[in-house]
Amino acid sequence: MSQTFPKPNLTPLSFQRIETEHQIRRAEEFYNNLNRRRTVRDFSDEEIPLEIIEKAILTAGTAPSGANMQPWRFIVVKDKKTKRRIREAAEREEYESYHGRMSEKWLRRLATLGTDEHKPFLEIAPFLIVVFRINSITEDGETEPTYYSQESVGIAVGMLLAALHNAGLATLTHTPSPMKFLQEILKRPKTEIPFVLIPVGYPATDAKVPDIRRKSLSEIMQIV
């Protein structure tokens, strides 16, 4: 049986060439900006403009993806009751994780970060963005997997965090485990797998963060 595939549908690239000096300055400024991002666990309940969330999700949606399938869904949770249900379910799972499911080695690592099963930020932060990974699609009754969806959604989430930080907001990448309850509470189909839960808002005025250091360039980069 001979297959007929669609022809490539190509259009001229719109590429902005930047002067070298300006390139170097922008690279430096972008690094300095992102180097100020910290994972925040102490949130204020102060409202934030929905427009920023929308723009940041649009930014995330520009991420490259396997076969351009854009296998992501961003559920923005603002409703207080829904946030409470998410907190209660997450804390139930996290209690089990901190009391038996996580290894001693793992718990030792987390001890210096000061995390535990209590997740008040899930109710306090004005928005929770729950990111789902779409693992298959059905078209004309035919089901097909998405390709490289873990990588694609991971890249999109990185861009989302950068966009939110750039807009002056604090975020936390929270992965209560298992996360199946998010599928149920947010009524997502089985093909949408919870990927990460991101509280977004301003930090509390007295917010504290772990005193960590980032690896140096020579530790993370090698030229061959």
Ligand code: IYR
């Ligand atoms: N999901 C748990 C545990 C946890 C795991 C890792 I890996 C972290 O970097 C931080 C926490 C929690 O959110 O507390």
